[in-house]
Amino acid sequence: MQPIHFLSRGPQENGAARSGLTGSPDFPDPPAPPRGTLRDRTRRALRTVRSSVRSLPRTLRLVWAAGPWLTLGLGVATVVTGLVPAATAYLVRLLVNTVVEALRLRDGGQPEQLDLQLLAWSPTMTPLQAIVVLSALQFCVFTLNSAASAVRNISQQLLQDRVTIIVQRRVMTHAGELDLAFFEDSRSYDLLREAQQETPARALTVIGSVFGLAQSLVTFASVGLLLFGLSPWVAVVTLLAPIPAFISDSRYGQQVFLVAMWASPLRRRMEYLVRTTTTDTYAKEVTLFRLTPYLVGRFDLFSRVFYRRQRQVVTRRYAAGTAWSLITTVAAALTFLYVAAGAVTGRVTLGDLMMFTSASASLQTAIQTLFQSLSSAYENNLYLDKLDELLAVRPTIAAPAEPRPLPDPVRGHIVFDRVTFTYPGAEEPALREVSLEVRAGRTVALVGPNGAGKSTVIKLLCRLYDPDSGRILLDGVDIREFDPVELRRVMTAAFQDLAAFQASVAENIGLGDIERIEDRDRIERSAHRAGATTLVEALPQGYDTVLGKWFGGQELSGGEWQKVALARAFMRDAPVLVLDEPTAALDARAEHDLFARLARLSEGRTALYVSHRFSTVRQADQIMVIDSGRLIEQGTHQELMGLGGTYASLFTLQASAYLDDDDATPLNGTSRSDDEAEARA
Numbered sequence: 001m002q003p004i005h006f007l008s009r010g011p012q013e014n015g016a017a018r019s020g021l022t023g024s025p026d027f028p029d030p031p032a033p034p035r036g037t038l039r040d041r042t043r044r045a046l047r048t049v050r051s052s053v054r055s056l057p058r059t060l061r062l063v064w065a066a067g068p069w070l071t072l073g074l075g076v077a078t079v080v081t082g083l084v085p086a087a088t089a090y091l092v093r094l095l096v097n098t099v100v101e102a103l104r105l106r107d108g109g110q111p112e113q114l115d116l117q118l119l120a121w122s123p124t125m126t127p128l129q130a131i132v133v134l135s136a137l138q139f140c141v142f143t144l145n146s147a148a149s150a151v152r153n154i155s156q157q158l159l160q161d162r163v164t165i166i167v168q169r170r171v172m173t174h175a176g177e178l179d180l181a182f183f184e185d186s187r188s189y190d191l192l193r194e195a196q197q198e199t200p201a202r203a204l205t206v207i208g209s210v211f212g213l214a215q216s217l218v219t220f221a222s223v224g225l226l227l228f229g230l231s232p233w234v235a236v237v238t239l240l241a242p243i244p245a246f247i248s249d250s251r252y253g254q255q256v257f258l259v260a261m262w263a264s265p266l267r268r269r270m271e272y273l274v275r276t277t278t279t280d281t282y283a284k285e286v287t288l289f290r291l292t293p294y295l296v297g298r299f300d301l302f303s304r305v306f307y308r309r310q311r312q313v314v315t316r317r318y319a320a321g322t323a324w325s326l327i328t329t330v331a332a333a334l335t336f337l338y339v340a341a342g343a344v345t346g347r348v349t350l351g352d353l354m355m356f357t358s359a360s361a362s363l364q365t366a367i368q369t370l371f372q373s374l375s376s377a378y379e380n381n382l383y384l385d386k387l388d389e390l391l392a393v394r395p396t397i398a399a400p401a402e403p404r405p406l407p408d409p410v411r412g413h414i415v416f417d418r419v420t421f422t423y424p425g426a427e428e429p430a431l432r433e434v435s436l437e438v439r440a441g442r443t444v445a446l447v448g449p450n451g452a453g454k455s456t457v458i459k460l461l462c463r464l465y466d467p468d469s470g471r472i473l474l475d476g477v478d479i480r481e482f483d484p485v486e487l488r489r490v491m492t493a494a495f496q497d498l499a500a501f502q503a504s505v506a507e508n509i510g511l512g513d514i515e516r517i518e519d520r521d522r523i524e525r526s527a528h529r530a531g532a533t534t535l536v537e538a539l540p541q542g543y544d545t546v547l548g549k550w551f552g553g554q555e556l557s558g559g560e561w562q563k564v565a566l567a568r569a570f571m572r573d574a575p576v577l578v579l580d581e582p583t584a585a586l587d588a589r590a591e592h593d594l595f596a597r598l599a600r601l602s603e604g605r606t607a608l609y610v611s612h613r614f615s616t617v618r619q620a621d622q623i624m625v626i627d628s629g630r631l632i633e634q635g636t637h638q639e640l641m642g643l644g645g646t647y648a649s650l651f652t653l654q655a656s657a658y659l660d661d662d663d664a665t666p667l668n669g670t671s672r673s674d675d676e677a678e679a680r681a
């Protein structure tokens with residue numbers, strides 16, 4: 001996996017306090033962007049502009065991919081609404097000048113050349129007629145503006161939904177290609193959360209800022225031109241006045257983002273606490289142990305720290321913004337004074353003054369929107385970077401350039417050749433120099449104390465991870481030479497921490513071979529092999545019964561879910577069957593029945609299973625005992641009992657739990673094994 005550079009661990013991630021429940025909510029200041037001199041700030045503001053402008057094509061590509069027609073609609077509406085302020089201001093000028101002329105004529109003045117370029121085609125037009133035409137034009141402009149606003153709102157809203165869908169879809173598809181290791185790393189979890197939750201929520205602001213930028217640019221250019229015609233320096237002052245506010249805002253925009261990233265671990269804890277009090281899996285214990293007040297208390301603790309920080313940044317940002325925008329207000333007042341004075345001395349007409357009033361107000365708004373959009377585009381850009389960062393994470397377990405075709409048929413001969421493996425971030429290897437051989441068609445049981453490395457063997461075999469050293473061979477070929485997708489096609493598995501899909505029984509089983517999800521015969525056969533037929537038949541709608549509470553379905557017991565998951569594993573015609581404690585929740589009879597039939601069920605497949613129940617383990621063709629990441633014993637039940645080692649002691653320990661204490665054989669198992677056997681018994 002590529003290193004994730006940005007996501008520095010928050011303070012809670014360091015040291016001992018990594019628990020989601022305990023630990024200090026100490027939340028030192030996030031890194032503040034350096035204050036620097038005015039020059040530094042200006043440079044930073046320019047960087048913001050450059051970065052925002054550079055990000056535009058990417059954002060536009062995203063929006064375009066979401067809906068080309070909607071984007072076009074939004075584009076046209078943006079240009080139209082962008083031109084409206086200039087058109088309105090210009091019409092106001094013509095209208096006021098015409099009214100002044102009409103009043104002059106009424107008072108007996110001589111007709112003057114009306115400054116009505118628009119009406120030049122009809123020099124004979126009276127002022128009254130001109131007023132009617134201008135009012136009609138004004139009406140057209142307003143109507144056009146309303147229509148354009150409607151188009152803009154519709155396309156913006158729809159585009160927002162489309163962008164959200166597209167981003168979520170991309171994240172889903174990409175997450176499906178990533179390694180298991182990615183999901184087991186808390187930093188990746190943050191990245192995934194940012195990309196998946198923040199980015200779609202940013203869709204509105206992304207679109208808003210891009211098109212807001214475009215609209216204000218159009219207004220800026222058209223109104224700027226009008227003002228320039230009136231007085232160049234008025235235009236320049238009006239255009240430059242909002243820049244200080246922008247420089248201030250670009251600093252805070254960056255800080256808001258930094259705070260959000262810094263608070264990510266904190267928010268993850270808050271989300272976790274919400275989940276513990278609102279999710280069914282926790283409900284029993286939370287109620288029984290009366291944990292809610294404690295959990296809510298923890299939530300309060302984290303949320304206070306989070307909120308305090310947010311409040312600080314948000315207030316500072318907007319207070320500073322308002323203070324700086326005073327400069328803009330002062331400049332606006334001065335220019336207004338100048339133009340008004342010009343109207344009194346006759347340097348400009350009354351129409352010019354009205355046009356200036358209307359135009360400068362629109363220009364101020366346009367420039368502010370322009371700068372805000374730049375800041376916001378910059379901020380959104382940082383969030384979109386998160387999405388890109390996620391999409392750039394490549395699985396380390398990828399197909400080789402020229403994958404080797406799988407043997408046809410796959411026999412299922414498995415060899416671990418001095419395999420050592422350490423989990424990412426772990427200090428000790430989970431497996432050390434493990435060498436083992438499972439001959440094709442055999443049923444092999446992996447046993448050993450908790451944390452011994454049994455599941456790790458299974459994960460490596462399914463190529464969810466790659467070993468640090470050593471090789472894993474399938475039918476004599478290193479599994480890294482195959483395409484992992486092809487490799488997993490020849491394996492089927494059931495795990496203890498099974499996936500309970502909120503779907504019908506048939507679908508839950510059919511997902512084991514997605515191409516045959518409609519094949520009811522096969523689904524029923526798989527259920528039969530897993531010993532789930534009686535269970536399914538007792539359900540109200542049989543195979544069509546929806547399971548799980550999410551969508552109002554029927555809840556199953558742990559063991560019943562396991563039977564369904566087992567049936568799913570049997571759906572696939574895979575030569576290698578892997579069962580990682582899939583029977584821990586089954587009752588003794590169900591498990592016994594399953595393993596008694598396993599050899600037949602596996603139908604010549606290689607079956608590798610992990611179990612802590614020695615009564616079933618003994619039926620395996622071969623038993624491998626793993627302890628502390630090493631293979632320490634292997635053989636049949638008889639051979640291992642004869643050996644009198646760990647297996648024999650664990651077996652005897654478990655058997656003795658069913659007998660009187662007096663009958664129990666003295667043991668020499670490790671203390672971990674003792675705990676485990678006690679728990680299992």
Ligand SMILES: Nc1ncnc2c1ncn2[C@@H]1O[C@H](COP(=O)(O)OP(=O)(O)OP(=O)(O)O)[C@@H](O)[C@H]1O
Pocket residue numbers: 184423424426430448449450451452453454455456457
């Ligand atoms: N995702 C992981 N990241 C880091 N360490 C892990 C991870 N999964 C397991 N380990 C560690 O690797 C070691 C072997 O774990 P493994 O799950 O293979 O044990 P196991 O024999 O299957 O145990 P159990 O009987 O409890 O299921 C343990 O010390 C465990 O803490």
